Amino acid sequence: MDALTLSRLQFAVTAMFHFIFVPLTLGLGWLTAWFETRYALSGDAKYLSMTRFWGKLFLINFALGVVTGLTMEFQFGMNWAEYAKYVGDIFGAPLAIEATVAFFLESTFIGVWVFGWGRLSRKAHAAAMWIVAFATNMSALWILLANGWMQHPVGYALRNGRAEMTDFPALLANAYGWIEFFHTVLAGWVIAGFFVMGVSAWHLLRKNQAEAFRRSFGAGAVFALVSAVLLAVVGDRSGVNVARNQPAKFAAMESVWETRADAPYTLLTVPRLSGEGNAVEALRIPYGLSLLAFHDPHAVVKGLNDIPRQDRPPVLPVFLGFRTMVALGGLFILLSAAGVWLWRKERLQDYPLYLKLMVFAIPLPYIAIQIGWLVTELGRQPWAVYGLLRTADGVSKSVTAGQVWLSLAGFTLFYSALGVVDIWLLAKYARKGMEEPVPAEAKP
Amino acid sequence: MDYAKIWFVFWAVLWTGYFALDGFDLGAVFSAGLTARGEEERRAVFASVGPFWDGNEVWLVTAGGATFAAFPAVYAGLFSWLYPALALILFSLIARGVALEFRGKVAAPAWKAFWERTASVASFLAALLFGVAFGNLFRGLEIGPGGGYYGTFFGLLNPYALLTGLLFCAFFLFHGLLWVSRKTVGEQAERAARLAGGAWYLLAALAAAFLVYSWAATALFNNFLARKWLLLLPAGFAVSLAAARLLLGMGRRGAAFLASFAAIALFSLSGFAGLYPDLLASRVDPAYSLTVYNASSSAYTLKLMTGVVLVFLPVVIAYQAWVYRLFRAPLGREELERSGMY
Numbered sequence: 001m002d003a004l005t006l007s008r009l010q011f012a013v014t015a016m017f018h019f020i021f022v023p024l025t026l027g028l029g030w031l032t033a034w035f036e037t038r039y040a041l042s043g044d045a046k047y048l049s050m051t052r053f054w055g056k057l058f059l060i061n062f063a064l065g066v067v068t069g070l071t072m073e074f075q076f077g078m079n080w081a082e083y084a085k086y087v088g089d090i091f092g093a094p095l096a097i098e099a100t101v102a103f104f105l106e107s108t109f110i111g112v113w114v115f116g117w118g119r120l121s122r123k124a125h126a127a128a129m130w131i132v133a134f135a136t137n138m139s140a141l142w143i144l145l146a147n148g149w150m151q152h153p154v155g156y157a158l159r160n161g162r163a164e165m166t167d168f169p170a171l172l173a174n175a176y177g178w179i180e181f182f183h184t185v186l187a188g189w190v191i192a193g194f195f196v197m198g199v200s201a202w203h204l205l206r207k208n209q210a211e212a213f214r215r216s217f218g219a220g221a222v223f224a225l226v227s228a229v230l231l232a233v234v235g236d237r238s239g240v241n242v243a244r245n246q247p248a249k250f251a252a253m254e255s256v257w258e259t260r261a262d263a264p265y266t267l268l269t270v271p272r273l274s275g276e277g278n279a280v281e282a283l284r285i286p287y288g289l290s291l292l293a294f295h296d297p298h299a300v301v302k303g304l305n306d307i308p309r310q311d312r313p314p315v316l317p318v319f320l321g322f323r324t325m326v327a328l329g330g331l332f333i334l335l336s337a338a339g340v341w342l343w344r345k346e347r348l349q350d351y352p353l354y355l356k357l358m359v360f361a362i363p364l365p366y367i368a369i370q371i372g373w374l375v376t377e378l379g380r381q382p383w384a385v386y387g388l389l390r391t392a393d394g395v396s397k398s399v400t401a402g403q404v405w406l407s408l409a410g411f412t413l414f415y416s417a418l419g420v421v422d423i424w425l426l427a428k429y430a431r432k433g434m435e436e437p438v439p440a441e442a443k444p
Numbered sequence: 445m446d447y448a449k450i451w452f453v454f455w456a457v458l459w460t461g462y463f464a465l466d467g468f469d470l471g472a473v474f475s476a477g478l479t480a481r482g483e484e485e486r487r488a489v490f491a492s493v494g495p496f497w498d499g500n501e502v503w504l505v506t507a508g509g510a511t512f513a514a515f516p517a518v519y520a521g522l523f524s525w526l527y528p529a530l531a532l533i534l535f536s537l538i539a540r541g542v543a544l545e546f547r548g549k550v551a552a553p554a555w556k557a558f559w560e561r562t563a564s565v566a567s568f569l570a571a572l573l574f575g576v577a578f579g580n581l582f583r584g585l586e587i588g589p590g591g592g593y594y595g596t597f598f599g600l601l602n603p604y605a606l607l608t609g610l611l612f613c614a615f616f617l618f619h620g621l622l623w624v625s626r627k628t629v630g631e632q633a634e635r636a637a638r639l640a641g642g643a644w645y646l647l648a649a650l651a652a653a654f655l656v657y658s659w660a661a662t663a664l665f666n667n668f669l670a671r672k673w674l675l676l677l678p679a680g681f682a683v684s685l686a687a688a689r690l691l692l693g694m695g696r697r698g699a700a701f702l703a704s705f706a707a708i709a710l711f712s713l714s715g716f717a718g719l720y721p722d723l724l725a726s727r728v729d730p731a732y733s734l735t736v737y738n739a740s741s742s743a744y745t746l747k748l749m750t751g752v753v754l755v756f757l758p759v760v761i762a763y764q765a766w767v768y769r770l771f772r773a774p775l776g777r778e779e780l781e782r783s784g785m786y
Contacts, residue, residue, distance in 0.1 A: 059545070060545075060549065063541065063542055063545035063546070064542065066498060066501075066541060067537070067538040067541035067542055068538065069505075070501075070504075070505065070534055070537055070538060071534055071538070073505050073508050073509060074508055074523055074530060074534060075523075076512065076519075076523075077508075077511075077512065077519045077520050077522065077523030077524060077530075078523040078524055078527050078530055078531070079524070081520035081521065081523070081524035082520070084512060084516055084519055084520040084523075085516050085517050085520045087516075088512050088513065088516020088517075088519060088520070088741065089513075089516060089741040089742050089745050090745065091512075092509065092511075092512030092513030092514070092516055092519070092741070092745075093513045093745055093748065093749060095509045095512055095513065096506065096509035096510045096512060096513035096514075096749060096752070097509075097749075097752055098509065099502060099505045099506040099508075099509040099510075100506055100509075100752055100753065100756045100757065100760065101752075101756050103502050103505055103506075104499065104502045104506070104760045104764075105760075105763075107498040107499045107501070107502045108498070108499035108502075108760075108763060108764055108767055109763075110498060111494065111495035111496060111498055111499060111767065112495065112767055112770065114494070114495070115491075115494055115495040115771060116495075116770065117782075118782035119770060119771075119782070120770075159742070160742075162516075164741075164742040164744070164745070165741075165742065165744055165745045165748070166744060168744075168748050396520075396524035396527070397524075397592075398524050398525055398527075398592070398593045399524050399527050403527050403528055406528070406531075407527070407528070407531040410531065410535060414535060414538070414539075418538075418542055421542075421546065422542075422546075425546065425549050425550075428550075429549075
């Protein structure tokens with residue numbers, strides 16, 4: 001393999017690994033802050049137990065998100081030097097702003113939260129977690145405005161042999177970035193909701209600390225349901241946005257080959273492995289695809305046959321990934337709605353099968369968010385910046401395949417070991433359940 | 445106004461902030477084997493950096509992000525040319541971070557010992573590698589015609605860069621020992637102070653050797669000779685370094701730590717002042733150097749980022765200072781219990 005392929009593989013490995021840990025923090029921070037606020041306002045020790053329990057899982061998970069983020073910050077320069085030189089003038093700004101306004105905040109206040117139990121008032125301590133939760137989501141916004149620019153470049157001019165920023169407000173207002181932001185953080189919140197439901201279900205099945213885990217389950221279920229419904233709405237907007245701005249990606253997501261108006265939605269599609277056309281197209285819903293793509297039954301949907309071969313993304317993984325993600329998204333609404341309903345009726349423990357199902361459902365939103373990002377990033381290929389810079393033109397010229405082999409092997413082995421330890425720790429503390437702590441009061 | 449020149453200053457300040465802040469937790473952790481005897485003392489060392497190391501590390505992330513935004517060619521060059529070195533720094537920092545976080549999660553002594561050793565080795569490597577990297581920046585890189593890079597990984601391990609690497613280790617060792625002497629109590633604090641007193645001589649000797657070697661092997665002094673007022677920076681460095689030793693001798697450990705903070709900061713700023721206007725100097729021909737004139741972002745981007753830094757960096761400094769105040773108490777047994785919930 002050449003340095004380009006290896007660099008792409010390394011980016012995929014390091015980004016996907018980073019993204020095993022980040023999404024949970026996006027949502028679990030809010031839930032932990034919520035539990036701690038209930039404790040701060042009511043003094044109810046059960047809420048303190050919940051705060052400590054979910055907060056600890058948050059921390060174990062947070063640690064890997066932070067350290068693997070370092071790699072993300074540096075490898076644009078390491079492996080993608082030509083990319084960095086070409087777009088740094090505009091792409092570097094949101095990354096630098098992210099570090100300055102968001103990452104400093106979360107990294108500093110997580111320390112305050114962990115070590116500040118005996119030093120701060122209850123309310124001030126809860127405020128530290130609100131700040132962490134806010135800052136992690138704020139981080140996501142800047143990163144996704146940067147990614148949104150790669151998907152749909154705006155606010156720049158080609159000058160001095162590079163893309164220079166000319167309009168920062170346009171970068172800020174880039175709808176692509178905002179849709180990605182809402183799509184991603186909502187998906188992270190669904191992950192957190194399912195994580196809390198799944199772990200609580202495990203304990204409810206064993207009748208451990210039933211009251212505290214029922215409360216946790218309820219909060220997780222409501223959070224997951226609201227997020228999953230909003231996610232479907234944003235997902236629809238996202239589809240329209242892709243159809244409008246990235247026709248090649250949209251065509252690959254739906255494996256559409258012929259350009260046509262009044263396009264039907266094909267429920268059963270099997271693309272050819274050769275990457276040319278579909279072997280099976282059955283169960284058509286008239287006008288479905290035109291409606292989906294443009295909210296207009298007669299709109300013209302562009303097919304892959306009208307896109308030059310060198311500008312097409314890989315169809316099969318994008319198509320399969322997209323369908324799987326959408327199906328899982330629907331499942332999340334059903335499962336969390338059932339959870340909310342059973343929790344409201346106080347009948348969770350009458351349905352052990354449902355509880356068992358929810359334990360096994362913990363990985364599903366993780367799978368959905370990973371393949372969702374694969375669709376986004378693979379679907380953008382062959383471009384690094386859509387329509388502006390090809391991925392192949394962005395790779396570092398001075399870095400050899402041998403060097404990337406070494407670093408890729410290093411990252412893969414090292415990350416695998418860390419991942420195993422971290423997930424083992426998460427499982428250990430999740431199974432341990434809650435402690436009954438003595439309320440910690442600030443000493444003057 | 446020339447924003448590229450302002451950004452050279454910000455660039456220097458962000459790296460300097462990183463070295464002066466993360467320096468003490470790297471040093472405190474890699475010297476833990478010297479300062480701590482027994483579980484309770486080790487716990488005190490690791491708890492002393494617990495609330496801070498993550499926030500300190502963000503200075504590095506911000507320095508990296510700011511390099512990307514303000515000097516894209518430097519970001520691209522530095523990280524791709526020094527690819528294997530950068531990968532090693534990343535591995536060290538990742539290992540350091542997880543080791544600090546994992547250490548307290550299982551009570552078994554073997555578990556703790558493993559992560560303590562990992563944290564110490566990784567911290568030492570990070571300190572050494574940053575020194576080697578910046579030694580090469582001071583010395584100049586093999587940047588040739590067409591902006592191509594002709595250096596090799598082993599070429600980075602030249603005597604001058606290795607000396608700078610050892611100097612960084614000595615800086616952080618002294619800084620970390622002072623931190624531990626200020627943050628622990630009793631016999632442990634005395635031990636750390638004694639060790640710091642000894643480490644100072646090592647640091648002073650390496651700093652003197654570095655100055656002589658730099659005079660002989662680099663162009664760092666030219667700026668100081670051309671603009672005499674710049675000599676205030678290295679002079680301030682020498683004064684701070686001496687003050688750190690005197691204050692330590694007087695038993696004023698907090699003040700000695702602040703003096704050591706100033707010494708690292710002024711050393712780092714002196715180095716950057718010597719480099720100016722180069723960010724990445726070429727050893728082959730100064731014409732190939734990446735400078736504030738040929739490597740910066742557009743005026744529009746620099747102006748925007750200047751606003752971001754001027755508004756938000758003071759806020760960051762304010763809340764980080766508040767956190768240092770919040771956790772200022774030395775970690776006696778009672779303090780450890782108070783903060784020891786995680």
